[in-house]
Amino acid sequence: MKKRYLIAVATLLSASLLSGCSNDGDTATENGSNKEITDTITKAVTYNKDDDYMDWKNENPTYIELNGTEAEFDQSAAILLKDGTLTIKTGGVYVLSGKWDDGQIAVDSEDKNTVRLVLNGVEINNTENAAINVINAEKTIISLQEDTVNNISDGKEYRFEDSSSDEPNAAIFSKDDLTINGSGKLVVHANYNNGIVSKDDLKITGGTIQIHSVDDGIMGRDLVAIKAGEIAIEAGGDGIKSTNDKDTSKGNIALEGGTYDIVAGSDGIQAEASLWIADGSFKIVSGGGSPETISNRENSPEPWGDHANPGADPNTRPNENPNQNSNVKTNQETTEETESQSAKGLKATAELAIGGGTFAIDSSDDAVHSNSNVTIAGGELTIASGDDGVHADTSLQIKGGKINVTKSYEGIESEKITISDGEIHVVASDDGINVGGGNDGSGFRTPFSPVNDGQASSETANPENQMDAEENSTQSDSEENMLIINGGYITVDAEGDGLDANGSIAMTDGTVIVNGPTSNGNGPLDYDGSLDMSGGFLIAVGSSGMVQAASDQSTQNSLLMTYSETQKAGTIVHLGDNDGNTITTFSPKKDYQSVFISSPELTKDTSYILYSGGSSTESNSDGLYKTGNYQGGTKVVEFTLSESVTWLDESGITTSRNAGPGGQGGPSGQGGPGEGGQGQPRPDMGGGPGDMFGDLDEETREKVQGIMEQEREGTITREEAQEKLAELGMEFPGKGERR
Template identity: 75%
Template sequence: MKNRYLKIAAALLSTSLLFACSKGADTTDKGSNKEIMDQIASAVSYKKEDDYTDWKNETPTYIELNGTEAEFDQSAAIIVKDKTLTIKTGGVYVLSGKWDDGQIAIDSEDKNTVRLVLNGVEINNTENAAINIVNAEKTIISLQEGTSNRISDGENYHFDDSSSGEPNAAIFSKDDLTINGSGKLIVHANYNNGISSKDDLKITGGAIEVHSTDDGLMGRDLVAIKGGDITVEAGGDGIKSTNDKDSSKGNIALEGGNYDIAAGSDGIHAISSLWITDGSYKVTAGGGSPETVSNRENAPGPWGNNANPETDPNLKPKENLDLNPNSNGEANQENTEVTESTSAKGLKAAAELAVGGGTFAIDSSDDAVHSNRDVTIAGGELTIATGDDGVHADTSLRIKGGKINVTKSYEGIESKEIIISDGEVHIVSSDDGVNVGGGNDGSGFRMPMDAESNGQESSGANSGQLNTAAQENNEQASSEEKMLTINGGYITVNADGDGLDSNGSIEMTGGTVIVNGPTSDGNGPLDYDGSFDMSGGFLIAAGSSGMVQAASEQSAQNSLLMTYPDTQKAGTIVHLEDSEGTTITTFAPKKDYQSVFISSPELSKDASYVLYSGGSSKESEQDGLFKTGKYQDGTKVVEFTISNSVTWLNESGITAGRSAHPGGQGGPGGNAGGQKRPEMGNSGGMFGDLDEETREKVQAIMEQERAGTLTREEAQTQLQELGVEFPGPGGRQ
């Protein structure tokens, strides 16, 4: 009953209304953002003193630094010894001047908060941390308005106890640390980390600039930021949490602020959960995305057939951190000999990653947004360029609002389960646009594994695909458990691989989806292994015809799939109207195409339609889709009547349906979604010029290759014996 009502409601919309949900739309799901805010509220508590910066009425102790000497009230609980100035009790301490090759230490003997006011100070220590909080109930560093404060350390530390490895940051705290105020703090961390707390690190204000050899800002239990202007240039991670012992800790909560992060590793990395509700973010990770993202599908080993790891620094096996999310940045001993490559993701979490608001410009050599478990996008605007996945979740990816613009990627969005209910998503990918694969970057980079491990990699002859046993061990799930669900939103895909690809099934009940590509016959605009239940929304997908699929026959909403005998040039209009001349859709694909799939609530059973090609439209267009009306000068291609849920067409009229996957659940030997596959070439496919006997032999060889009973090299050899060139990528994820 639900599907029936959805279909009736959808039928009330005209094609022109498809534009209403995109440009100018509110990109924040306020209800979902509130859910993220509630999660933060339950995990983070701020006190008044975290925001409070008016210290002058707190009976402060003034400390004037002068090279190697310091002036202060001698009654104050301060000790100066061996170039170290140590504060021994709670209170307010105001620092100004310059401290050469020395340290400001806090070793409080009471339970009161220590407030350290930086009032125009320069502190340098060539042998240890410049500010070292050894013991304090809580420390607050306040940045006085109108001041600039500089903190730096040396490249080598001298430890009294080298086994502890502490301190390891220019500003180091063993206890809770808060930074507030409106002044400026510049940190040059030449030894290791910039600002680090072994408990909570909170920032509520200030202009903070960190240059660090390793990580920029680090909180073991928590990093929480409400405001400020934060610039980080880090050799390691930009912002990081590290507590992998307590599942309730190790979180990062960002509720505001302006961020400019350039990290050699991950931009923002939570060892547990990462929550973002607001702020402005510019994040560059791993040097940014390569100029060109190679299509690494069917690659021997962890790289692609046409990819060269010697010339493309982005091509590397998956790092240990993804396989061992609780490693706290340390190498997994079992995999130490496998790879020492570094994670270089934009936003990363081992558990939940949720974005409810903010603006993001992410440029990363690895995934732009990544979670080892779940990702939720409920709002905000994300502009993404990446050398791997735009948004990746190992378990579940939910898009409830916001705007995601993936301008460059290997795969646009990927997870074992993807649910899109609202928002605007634009994807450009060198492989699949939307991919339901799952696991540890299931169809991205692959990691060479020990032959006895669960992640056993098949030989080069198998073109880098995981062998059957390894897939069973790694995925531990059948294709039925993998699902792409589209309930709403506005989605465009420009893919060199599959447009919408599910290793399980697809369901669509609402929204607008526009797919351009691929142009290679080894991929398809739609690719699924189970079924595709289309009950609402508008979907148009134009691309190659060699592996083409339509929706399943049991779909409640009608659709058609047109295949052309020859490739149509990009920009050649596809126009569909009913027998009375009412426009269903007018679309100009962005890429060359030989097939077009259209599903619309305006398509009715037993009604007649006419499909035109070429011509022009005087209406405005968005993403190749024209508003209804004013189409002219097109050539009639075919006239037909819809009698089934899916109508298969060529220039001669209605033809038999087919499945791109010649197998069970879309694999070898079965029929996906109840569609019957004709012989190759019936609709002008990639082997249309072969005689029937040769086509049958070619089909059998390709089916064996997809099933894994023939290696890629063996299939190539057999095809060459028939005088047929292997048709490009075929063993898809």
């Protein structure tokens, strides 16, 4: 979250450089974009006939009847039975039924034919190793016979002949390709480590699968591909994951359908490479879910660690016991150790693309996250997050669908965000939509604070960290950081900045409604470069201390009204022309002292009247009323629109403060009402940047603001400003760091 007295020089961007996107309707956009995702999956995943094929009875099957520690089967079959391990040696169809006590079904095929294990009402338990272990096979298929329940379980400790071995590490384990299909039920209790693992490709095309695992639920090294099925996972680690980090073409997850109910201590679904979702129904709780309340962490370090076990050493799993026999490994010893626990809902290292489906995600970390790019082209997402609702380190594109972020620290975040369609609702305890975060962090920035007040972050207190923070700030506040709105319907309810860009904002079409913040340390609109309005409807209401309007070069007209007193939430704002035509009628959700309106219906050299209060008999959506039937309001100001951006207060038109980079003015580039053309708070204004220094006496406050202004104008350097502030017992604000 940026503070307006932190200077960030951004290069002005021309709207002509931005690629427009037509709005041809939700259905066409969603279907077209989802087809792109489906085509991507089709190219990446190949399903063979036997991945779905279930008519095994005509394939000369071998029947295996399990009875405690004994097994009955045709003695001519290529099957070995020794010390409780039943080993299948050649390809073919093997039908398993009955109960196998403390034993293992192993596949060690000596030919290149597919091995099909038909689970026909079976219970297999192994207290010292995997219950099903595919040692070698061209391909193994586990078919779940219709109307059967099949139970698989392992023990808490594995005994290995080789003490250096870490495989198998799952109740169902395969070193080669594994497919699960059918319509029966599979219940897996993974007491040692993981539930179902393939070291190559893992495909699921049907069945009801329930997994209870100490660590990860379903894991495929090269690929996890699911077309159908009902999957329920309770995992101490990740719910579904891929792990190949050596080959950039592998490590993907492709989900084309199915229902998912995942409760994970770490990530819900995590792809080492890309995660593509074309359809499906998803309910995901990760890291215990989002906290009941999310406080603004602006002035405090982020308490990340082990989400599943707060306060634990993030490098150590709970209950880990190193004092074990070297050949006997406990469930915790085999779990991967990481520097910090990740507890995201959907996560990818490369591309994360959603084309359809329904999602209910409750995560302690980001709900939707990519270390690279995110594309949302369709689907319905309901999100409650302890951190970001949707986050991409590099680029985020929203082309359709419905996104409802009911709870978040920051709602939507990326270095570049392009919204061309869709319905988006965001509630955030900090910034609603943030551009410039990158690397999973928006970069907290703290206000000037007395050196020893205990509130400054460690980055601020340490000069070396401070220099790094300033360098990182310069890098992120670049011309690459853009929020582009080409369509869609967007509402933002923010305690921090509403639309926040460590760069520039351009809007060509769509509807945007911003409520908040109420604190004067933030603004409804916050940008470093420019806010270019060339189309669409934007209304932003909130505090006035850091208020900004559109840039002067905007081709669409707008106005910014600042009130001398705070207006109560629900007090209607009505704007109409002298002929009685309505431009907008809006009921803000929060208290407010500023209102920004940009509409294609605003024309120059036309007189308008702004009203306050009153009522409307029309219905409203998110506080925005349909045109007409407004009555009973009080006229606040009458004016004639003469500039692309008109600044107002109760007395009428005020002088534009658009003097800084990108057309914004005021302290550190803030546009807003003020005196002397510098946007300083008026004596009758409630709030303003001065409120940030409420604990300072008037003389010190004036000196601080003077130093800020000198640094902004370039008459002194950043280092000189720091020295002058240090003499006053103040620190220059730095950019905090988030993981």
